Amino acid sequence: MSKHPHVQQEIKRELRNNEIISTTDLALDLPDKLIYVDYVMKEVLRMAPIIDCTIRTLLKDDEFNGVKVRKDKNHNPYTLGIFGSGHRACAGQDLARLELKTIVTQLMQYVTFVDRGEEKNSDGKLQGLMTAPKHIGVYIRFD
């Protein structure tokens, strides 16, 4: 978000439009109202998935909804959704989305993230089970 200040401004505008100006305004129906925050979360998770692998293994070549999947080769990396899919998809995805939305909403009420430039955000990512940036540098400006 620090790299895209206009996105933060748009989130803040959405919060204002929904009259969310303090943490006590957070209500259970909030997630359904914040459409733009939803777009941002989906795009962030798509561009920088927290988990970018799968532990599922095919036992044989197969086909799902017209998409061919092969046991050993030719996997298209873009077929992997951020929370998986089908009946073994992430069981906690609704909770995770609610948590993320609440965190983004709370932070955006008080601060703006400011990018510290290429050098402080260099060297790509750390790859374990989870994926995270190797270095991350942002200033936090209190609004």
Ligand code: HEM
């Ligand atoms: C942003 C946060 C999260 C991400 C990116 C994430 C991602 C994933 C992924 C990719 C899978 C594998 C799905 C598949 O094989 O198709 C998974 C499975 C699972 N996740 Fe999450 N997850 C998140 C948060 C959570 C939370 C908060 C919970 C529980 C409260 C949770 C519970 C589970 C469970 C139980 C499974 C196994 C489902 C099964 O095999 O039937 N996850 N998650």
